[in-house]
Amino acid sequence: MLAHCGRWHGWATICRVTDEVGALAGAGVGGFDERVYRAVLAAGTATPGDVADATGTAAPAVVRALDRLRAAGLVNRLAGRRRRYTAVHPRTGMAGLLSARTDELDAARAAVDELVTLFEAHGSDTGGGGAVELLTGREALGHWFVRLQQEAREEVLSLDRPPYALADSNPVQPQILARGVAFRTIYAPEALATAEDLAELADLTARGEQARVLPGLALKMSIADRRVALLPLTLDFRQVRAALIRESTLLAGLLDLFDSYWARAVPVPAVGDRPAEPAADPLDDDDRALLTLLVSGLKDEAIARQLGWSVRTMRRRMRRLHDLLGAANRFQAGVAAAHRGWI
16 A cells, blocks of 8 residues: 555554555555645645645655655656645546556456466365465464464565555564575565665665565465465455465465566565665655656556656666666666665
8 A cells, every 4th residue: 555554574564654544545545645645635736844734744754655646646746946746636646546456456366266276276185174274364364474484494485565464563574584594575566665665675685585576466475484374365454364374285386386476576686786885865856756666567658657757768767777776677776775775
């Protein structure tokens, strides 16, 4: 969702002032972001200070919300050195978000078909009925996600994409990484949609996580030591249901699926993979907006349109950022910028 919640591999989240549910939640707009959007709509043209006064919120939180709304195509920043914003017509802006949500639901339905195929091929081999355990509720899901990591001795494999079910802090991953357990995670681009997401990923890769990005990722799961998997059965977290899958041919099928996704995904560089950092931050606000949009999964034409540029200008600036950051692709550029503290 657009409202930022710190993410721990798609299960637990640390929600800040943006942890609200509003009328636009179904389109992926958090409650706080919706309040900011409504304030800009009411004002016609507004600065972050204007919106902060209207919402009774600190200006830095408003600036982050405006960045998210801009990336989502709901507000535009006006030209000039002073930050001023105007709202995109709701019918136009929401149409794009609803279309993207429809695409996500279509991808999820396709993933369900894929899982059904796996289950029909392997589900009968369940070790006497003990290989698959159904979990219901956020508490059970959170308990098993923490336990799965704590009991891992060699590696944890994860597919990470929104939406996220839980709203409790889950600080176990840094502890498990420090213990020497390997983490390999494949992220959907929409899981890295904000500067905060990229900064969190930068911290995890600095601690040793191996990360890759795969557009179109429709599943989320975690597997510990290739012997037990935790798999949500729905992306509708109003009714949390998941499956705990132990050693079986069904688990083997999920491992094959992860390995095939890993081979297709784009690597994200770790801290040691980057060139020496320049002394100063050379990015302007447009560069930061471009980096945020580059990892969002939008096509070049859509990014250029949201920034008010031609496609040629967008690609020229993208190449400059790649060269500046020593990045081979757009996802690497976003993470490298977050490592440097530029976004």
